[in-house]
Amino acid sequence: xxxxxxxxxxxxxxxxxxxxxxxxxxxxxxxxxxxxxxxxxxxxxxxxxxxxxxxxxxxxxxxxxxxxxxxxxxxxxxxxxxxxxxxxxxxxxxxxxxxxxxxxxxxxxxxxxxxxxxxxxxxxxxxxxxxxxxxxxxxxxxxxxxxxxxxxxxxxxxxxxxxxxxxxxxxxxxxxxxxxxxxxxxxxxxxxxxxxxxxxxxxxxxxxxxxxxxxxxxxxxxxxxxxxxxxxxxxxxxxxxxxxxxxxxxxxxxxxxxxxxxxxxxxxxxxxxxxxxxxxxxxxxxxxxxxxxxxxxxxxxxxxxxxxxxxxxxxxxxxxxxxxxxxxxxx
Amino acid sequence: xxxxxxxxxxxxxxxxxxxxxxxxxxxxxxxxxxxxxxxxxxxxxxxxxxxxxxxxxxxxxxxxxxxxxxxxxxxxxxxxxxxxxxxxxxxxxxxxxxxxxxxxxxxxxxxxxxxxxxxxxxxxxxxxxxxxxxxxxxxxxxxxxxxxxxxxxxxxxxxxxxxxxxxxxxxxxxxxxxxxxxxxxxxxxxxxxxxxxxxxxxxxxxxxxxxxxxxxxxxxxxxxxxxxxxxxxxxxxxxxxxxxxxxxxxxxxxxxxxxxxxxxxxxxxxxxxxxxxxxxxxxxxxxxxxxxxxxxxxxxxxxxxxxxxxxxxxxxxxxxxxxxxxxxxxx
Numbered sequence: 001x002x003x004x005x006x007x008x009x010x011x012x013x014x015x016x017x018x019x020x021x022x023x024x025x026x027x028x029x030x031x032x033x034x035x036x037x038x039x040x041x042x043x044x045x046x047x048x049x050x051x052x053x054x055x056x057x058x059x060x061x062x063x064x065x066x067x068x069x070x071x072x073x074x075x076x077x078x079x080x081x082x083x084x085x086x087x088x089x090x091x092x093x094x095x096x097x098x099x100x101x102x103x104x105x106x107x108x109x110x111x112x113x114x115x116x117x118x119x120x121x122x123x124x125x126x127x128x129x130x131x132x133x134x135x136x137x138x139x140x141x142x143x144x145x146x147x148x149x150x151x152x153x154x155x156x157x158x159x160x161x162x163x164x165x166x167x168x169x170x171x172x173x174x175x176x177x178x179x180x181x182x183x184x185x186x187x188x189x190x191x192x193x194x195x196x197x198x199x200x201x202x203x204x205x206x207x208x209x210x211x212x213x214x215x216x217x218x219x220x221x222x223x224x225x226x227x228x229x230x231x232x233x234x235x236x237x238x239x240x241x242x243x244x245x246x247x248x249x250x251x252x253x254x255x256x257x258x259x260x261x262x263x264x265x266x267x268x269x270x271x272x273x274x275x276x277x278x279x280x281x282x283x284x285x286x287x288x289x290x291x292x293x294x295x296x297x298x299x300x301x302x303x304x305x306x307x308x309x310x311x312x313x314x315x316x317x318x319x320x321x322x323x324x325x326x327x328x329x330x331x
Numbered sequence: 332x333x334x335x336x337x338x339x340x341x342x343x344x345x346x347x348x349x350x351x352x353x354x355x356x357x358x359x360x361x362x363x364x365x366x367x368x369x370x371x372x373x374x375x376x377x378x379x380x381x382x383x384x385x386x387x388x389x390x391x392x393x394x395x396x397x398x399x400x401x402x403x404x405x406x407x408x409x410x411x412x413x414x415x416x417x418x419x420x421x422x423x424x425x426x427x428x429x430x431x432x433x434x435x436x437x438x439x440x441x442x443x444x445x446x447x448x449x450x451x452x453x454x455x456x457x458x459x460x461x462x463x464x465x466x467x468x469x470x471x472x473x474x475x476x477x478x479x480x481x482x483x484x485x486x487x488x489x490x491x492x493x494x495x496x497x498x499x500x501x502x503x504x505x506x507x508x509x510x511x512x513x514x515x516x517x518x519x520x521x522x523x524x525x526x527x528x529x530x531x532x533x534x535x536x537x538x539x540x541x542x543x544x545x546x547x548x549x550x551x552x553x554x555x556x557x558x559x560x561x562x563x564x565x566x567x568x569x570x571x572x573x574x575x576x577x578x579x580x581x582x583x584x585x586x587x588x589x590x591x592x593x594x595x596x597x598x599x600x601x602x603x604x605x606x607x608x609x610x611x612x613x614x615x616x617x618x619x620x621x622x623x624x625x626x627x628x629x630x631x632x633x634x635x636x637x638x639x640x641x642x643x644x645x646x647x648x649x650x651x652x653x654x655x656x657x658x659x660x661x662x
Contacts (some may be wrong), residue, residue, distance in 0.1 A: 189533040191524045198521045201510030208469075208499065208507055209522050210490030268512050 025288040046172035054227035062200035062267025063119035070130035075232035098229035105225020172234035201268030259310040405597040424615040430475030435461040450626035450633030458639035468492035498577030511562040546575035567598020
């Protein structure tokens with residue numbers, strides 16, 4: 001691939017921005033460009049990354065899911081219940097967490113498919129249902145008495161670098177990697193992935209080709225739910241507490257990361273590489289702002305702006321394709 | 332007026348033309364932009380011809396005829412001759428017996444032979460598209476039989492129709508056929524994803540490229556790269572992509588619903604060439620249209636539909652353009 005080809009790609013510009021930001025921040029703060037900070041970033045943003053992969057699939061299919069934070073919260077309470085009250089192991093907690101995600105995701109998909117209801121409204125409603133339900137049951141109680149072995153599970157292995165410092169690779173980093181890889185394979189190498197892309201690009205055309213729309217819808221929202229389960233495990237491992245309002249409210253951050261990565265809110269468009277870069281950009285921005293001592297209330301402002309810009313740009317490009325989008329070879 | 336007739340039926344066009352003449356009497360000047368030769372010849376007093384962004388000429392209506400106009404528009408000469416050779420009526424591909432659907436069509440019976448191009452001509456609202464939908468499995472008939480290669484079928488979905496070897500090129504290629512924001516490759520191979528899977532059930536990119544290149548070359552799609560987005564192509568080339576998509580499924584029967592709506596004269600003839608080529612390869616083609624010359628010069632046989640019924644079957648040499656034009660709207 002030549003430089004000219006590269007320069008046509010959106011991801012290329014994103015990459016340039018990320019590199020420039022890194023250089024900028026490393027001037028301001030010494031801590032920024034260290035392996036320690038890098039591993040910390042990866043760990044802390046693994047939840048955002050995992051959810052973004054799910055959101056990418058949902059957005060590509062032409063839908064949206066806002067209920068995943070509530071699904072992940074329910075999963076987190078179940079994880080706490082299994083680990084603390086039933087002395088369960090991590091694998092059991094993991095499986096149950098994912099199963100809850102899949103079931104609740106299917107619930108979303110059923111309503112969206114059978115009632116031809118807009119996914120935005122349906123998932124705002126289910127967000128409230130799931131969230132309200134978990135507050136009612138748990139009374140919003142915080143849980144932090146996880147056993148010691150659970151605390152130690154956080155870091156899968158530790159190593160000593162050449163300079164004598166000790167570093168830790170956390171399990172959430174591995175989960176994040178796993179999620180990115182399966183999403184990449186799904187989108188690029190599977191029949192199902194290509195059907196999702198086609199469906200998001202043109203629903204009527206997909207129907208005409210004889211694709212089973214029900215299967216596609218179920219898969220997309222169940223996958224998002226499944227990743228909410230995976231995200232729940234990684235989040236609990238990192239923070240070692242469960243609280244009802246820890247992740248609900250972070251929906252926009254995930255959507256912003258994915259659309260920043262080039263996915264379209266109109267569906268049919270998006271890549272896992274773009275999403276990874278989008279998440280990276282958000283993580284670096286937040287981290288840089290914190291290290292520079294800038295108020296974190298800028299975060300929601302920036303998130304909102306990103307989403308508005310994305311909507312404007314897709315509206316602009318669709319208008320451009322109607323008005324004068326064609327190029328005529330004048331002889 | 333920029334292509335004001337593109338979605339109008341013939342009687343509506345007549346109504347529009349009489350309005351234009353009324354407006355003209357009140358002193359309003361009208362600039363009528365179109366690529367439909369017969370309309371230009373009918374309504375205009377002077378004609379400016381553009382080709383490749385350049386003005387080719389300005390003529391008085393009386394100094395120019397259809398053929399010269401087509402030549403100046405495209406730089407090519409086209410011959411319009413009726414199909415010379417008759418189809419050997421050896422093998423019946425499709426037989427329809429007394430097919431009826433309430434408020435769509437009634438008592439439809441016909442046969443389609445191997446390698447035959449069968450026209451169905453009728454105005455918008457004659458039941459032609461509804462009938463085609465039934466053959467493609469998306470508009471189940473109330474009664475009657477559809478028999479494909481001696482086997483009676485009743486499609487529950489268009490998936491079954493696709494599997495039975497039917498391809499359907501829709502009238503609205505952008506809305507129902509193409510995924511505009513995706514590559515030529517993705518659009519062409521989306522119907523044959525199953526064939527692209529390798530032993531690991533993953534999509535084989537080499538095979539994908541091979542299939543795409545084959546169809547892009549054999550239908551002479553003008554593009555620099557098969558990863559270009561479909562929205563960058565001209566109307567005629569987009570139509571070729573829809574055709575390629577269905578040809579890739581190696582259909583036995585191809586239904587073309589108004590395949591040349593909105594594309595220029597040169598691309599139209601390209602499409603007719605492809606139809607003739609396919610008919611030589613024993614594919615049975617049903618060409619649905621409301622354009623008299625299209626049906627008259629490109630079908631072995633055609634059926635006239637009016638108000639949901641087949642009124643009469645014609646051989647092209649039995650009738651002239653004018654007579655057929657009158658027959659379509661006759662009450």
